[in-house]
Amino acid sequence: MAMATFPAIRASRRLSGVLRPKSRRAPATRFDRRLGHILDKATEVFCEKGYEGASMRDLSRATGMSLAGLYHYCESKERLLFLIQKHTFTTILEKLKVRLENVSGPEQRIRIFILNHLEYFVSNQPGLKVLSHEDEALKNGWSAEIAGIKREYYRICLGLMGDLRRQRGLDFNPRTAVMSLFGMINWIYTWYNPRVDGDAEALAKQMSNIVLNGIVNGGKPRKKANSSSIQ
Amino acid sequence: MAMATFPAIRASRRLSGVLRPKSRRAPATRFDRRLGHILDKATEVFCEKGYEGASMRDLSRATGMSLAGLYHYCESKERLLFLIQKHTFTTILEKLKVRLENVSGPEQRIRIFILNHLEYFVSNQPGLKVLSHEDEALKNGWSAEIAGIKREYYRICLGLMGDLRRQRGLDFNPRTAVMSLFGMINWIYTWYNPRVDGDAEALAKQMSNIVLNGIVNGGKPRKKANSSSIQ
DNA sequence: TCTGCGTTCGAACGTTCGTTCTAAGTATAG
DNA sequence: CTATACTTAGAACGAACGTTCGAACGCAGA
CATH class of the missing domain: 1.10.10.60 (Homeodomain-like)
Known part of the structure; x- marks a missing residue:
């Protein structure tokens, strides 16, 4: 719990525009x-x-x-917040990419996406809350880089949804599906209690089932095409 | 759009502990x-x-x-924030209760719950963002009343999920289902764009389908009992 | 020992915060 | 008209804000 989550971040503080002097090959000064x-x-x-x-x-x-x-x-x-958000988001994204390399099939990949997100949340709850809740706190200059990472994260998930849709010939709005999923997994910081809600794996399974079954159209409610909302 | 959302709220400011002098029967002073x-x-x-x-x-x-x-x-x-949150939440809750009176059947009632929330969001976007995003901003004294309304809102939704579960003999964790649903419908303030995402009715239909199909277990992923996580 | 640099801190900078004081305006009742 | 309550605002309150300054420390290399 007391594990350092910023073990050796490269901070590159700029003193009068000059990068930190190169201490050659010293990884964790x-x-x-x-x-x-x-x-x-x-x-x-x-x-x-x-x-x-x-x-x-x-x-x-x-x-x-x-x-x-x-x-x-x-x-x-402001730079403190920037470094926190950048490190948190970069770490999630990197872990996700590694995990996705070993998994094929759209459904399993979406499950990995959800599991990765929730596992990181459980291991670094404050970090993910700061990332989610302080989304708009950075001014224009600082926010651009974070927004870039967010866009990549979003596009990966959108891609996975698109793959699933294509593979199974489904008919749903990928954007709404991704945003709904993001809501589920980001909102968790407002309610998660490890004693009541179990670990990340259990939660990921439940949320994955909801999203995947929800999208795959279990049966009852006939869903119309949403082609008009794609733009 | 410029419609006043606080037409005649009773503010009862206290000047040296005394309530506002009774201006007899004047509803909207x-x-x-x-x-x-x-x-x-x-x-x-x-x-x-x-x-x-x-x-x-x-x-x-x-x-x-x-x-x-x-x-x-x-x-x-702080009282400004309190009045905003109380009015917003009370309004949503009242509208919900009225709508639920006319609908029976767990599935339809859950659909109404989602529709009611999203319709209010679309018609009063800033209000719902302030309610969702500034959830922890009030100090202990003020937050209790808002927390009470929130609890009632939560319990209504939990009740609907329980009804559905019982009616269809389903096996899912109602708490996780409700919290996931809340995530979907509350997170919307971070991404909703009326030009892209359509109106509240369209969104409510999509989200309802995801949640309901997701819960009703479309088929593929066999879900185990989650009895251990209820406590 | 002296020099230089990374590190640390107490004290203060100027600004902005939420809030209040005081007094002047305005409308209405008598 | 005066009297009274309601409404408004300029100016200021003390406190807290993010940030900076100047002077010390500890420790390496000359």
């Missing part, structure tokens, strides 16, 4: 380890009080560091 | 109309900048009123 610790604590604080509601003094208290000390490692509060 | 206008604008501002991120000076600008003028109608920023 003291600087990076310390920044990682700050990001871990900042994630918890942002999760608890929200990005706007959390102050640098809160982070100072949580890390046991002075205000000026924080600024030695990260140039602004 | 100038005071209430003015407060309603402030709440409408505040909803938009909170929606756009978030509760913490929005300042009273933002609200002053949006309403064309002075700071002190705002405080004449509402005693604090």
